[in-house]
Amino acid sequence: MSRPFFTTWSQQSSDPLFEILEGQGARFRTHEGWWLDFASLSYQANLGHGHPRMVDAIKRQAEKFCLCLPNHTYPAKENLARRLLELAPPGFDKVFFTLGGSEAVENALKIARLVTGRYKTISRYRSYHGASMGALSLSGDYRRPPLEPLLTGALHALDCHCYRCPFGKVVDSCQRECAQQFDHIMQLEGSESVAAVFCEPIPGANGVLIPPDGYWRKLREACDRHGALLVADEVLTGFGRTGRWFGIEHEQGVVPDMITMAKGLTGGYAPLGAVLVHERVSKMFNDQKLYCGLTYYGHPLSCAAGEEALAIYQEEGLIERAASLEPLLRSGLESIAAAVQGEEADVRVRGLLGAIEWRNGTEPKWASFFTTLSQQLKRERIHCYPKIDTGMMVIAPPLVIEESELREGLERVRACVVSASDHMAC
Numbered sequence: 001m002s003r004p005f006f007t008t009w010s011q012q013s014s015d016p017l018f019e020i021l022e023g024q025g026a027r028f029r030t031h032e033g034w035w036l037d038f039a040s041l042s043y044q045a046n047l048g049h050g051h052p053r054m055v056d057a058i059k060r061q062a063e064k065f066c067l068c069l070p071n072h073t074y075p076a077k078e079n080l081a082r083r084l085l086e087l088a089p090p091g092f093d094k095v096f097f098t099l100g101g102s103e104a105v106e107n108a109l110k111i112a113r114l115v116t117g118r119y120k121t122i123s124r125y126r127s128y129h130g131a132s133m134g135a136l137s138l139s140g141d142y143r144r145p146p147l148e149p150l151l152t153g154a155l156h157a158l159d160c161h162c163y164r165c166p167f168g169k170v171v172d173s174c175q176r177e178c179a180q181q182f183d184h185i186m187q188l189e190g191s192e193s194v195a196a197v198f199c200e201p202i203p204g205a206n207g208v209l210i211p212p213d214g215y216w217r218k219l220r221e222a223c224d225r226h227g228a229l230l231v232a233d234e235v236l237t238g239f240g241r242t243g244r245w246f247g248i249e250h251e252q253g254v255v256p257d258m259i260t261m262a263k264g265l266t267g268g269y270a271p272l273g274a275v276l277v278h279e280r281v282s283k284m285f286n287d288q289k290l291y292c293g294l295t296y297y298g299h300p301l302s303c304a305a306g307e308e309a310l311a312i313y314q315e316e317g318l319i320e321r322a323a324s325l326e327p328l329l330r331s332g333l334e335s336i337a338a339a340v341q342g343e344e345a346d347v348r349v350r351g352l353l354g355a356i357e358w359r360n361g362t363e364p365k366w367a368s369f370f371t372t373l374s375q376q377l378k379r380e381r382i383h384c385y386p387k388i389d390t391g392m393m394v395i396a397p398p399l400v401i402e403e404s405e406l407r408e409g410l411e412r413v414r415a416c417v418v419s420a421s422d423h424m425a426c
């Protein structure tokens with residue numbers, strides 16, 4: 001019998017789907033048995049699976065009330081907004097709630113247009129900012145071209161990809177050409193035409209591309225020079241993933257104008273996204289209408305989940321935990337990379353977000369490697385993302401993962417890689 005719902009970003013084949021029956025910490029159980037979650041599902045399960053405090057917080061809120069008008073207030077909404085502003089860099093004074101990451105980016109884009117009166121944006125090719133038409137226009141990866149034409153004026157810049165620098169430079173001697181191009185693009189487009197630059201502090205799903213020192217400072221300077229806003233898309237990097245509350249905290253002294261977030265905001269326990277807005281932007285709406293709104297704006301169940309999630313991150317020390325597990329993830333990935341003998345690779349890690357990129361990983365002989373690797377990982381019941389199209393593998397376990405689980409998981413992934421590389425050799 002055919003399935004009654006679509007599967008996302010895929011051909012509607014009849015491959016069996018996961019059915020998660022229960023979960024605990026870094027593991028979840030399906031009909032096949034217990035899986036080790038090495039991707040935090042889709043990078044949202046920072047708090048792990050089956051967290052009893054999250055379940056209780058949602059239940060408590062559901063027992064009080066679930067329905068609310070967008071412009072009503074109640075404690076969970078107030079408390080969550082205040083706490084988010086405390087966590088943000090200085091000067092942020094307003095939160096706009098959404099239901100997820102795409103809507104957060106979509107509304108940041110609308111705010112940027114309203115504030116600047118301009119419509120152009122610059123984002124990067126190796127990026128994903130969401131599936132709705134505005135957010136998809138900003139996205140640069142394989143999900144955008146099939147839906148074109150999209151928003152007029154959504155421009156794309158080359159990436160900060162030091163391992164394969166699109167400018168042919170090396171990081172020790174370059175002038176951060178990857179950042180300087182933003183200034184050039186803004187000049188060439190007309191200094192007063194770009195509303196905003198949207199970048200992930202570290203492009204995550206597109207390969208954990210860690211920017212070189214000074215990159216974000218140059219972006220900030222270019223935006224200031226041309227009157228454009230700078231938006232940090234923290235949907236994936238937020239809430240401890242990189243060992244700090246927000247990825248932008250690695251860029252000392254750089255304060256964006258807006259920060260978009262979702263996923264880890266509730267650890268995936270309820271749909272919620274947000275845009276944090278700096279007061280230099282938000283003040284315009286003191287006497288002008290904000291043309292943004294959603295029926296489920298600040299939904300009670302989601303806000304209760306968000307409030308509890310932030311308390312858990314702090315009380316369980318999860319942000320520090322992600323930072324402290326970074327060396328173990330790095331050494332594990334280095335050992336996995338080296339398991340494909342004679343093949344050069346780059347390992348990139350920040351907090352509990354890591355990637356291996358094999359130099360020749362997109363050559364045809366690697367197709368069988370990645371196919372076998374996916375099969376082996378399934379057989380081993382390890383959930384993570386080998387990326388056949390880019391010759392990479394991204395690993396991002398829940399922040400609650402035990403050190404022993406991380407170690408054991410990395411060894412099991414290594415064994416899968418060894419057996420896949422044997423396959424490639426034949």
Ligand SMILES: Cc1ncc(COP(=O)(O)O)c(C=O)c1O
Pocket residue numbers: 100101102103105128129130131200204205233234235236262263
């Ligand atoms: C950086 C980034 N922005 C936006 C989104 C879109 O978020 P959502 O899928 O919640 O709409 C994602 C999702 O993966 C993301 O990684």
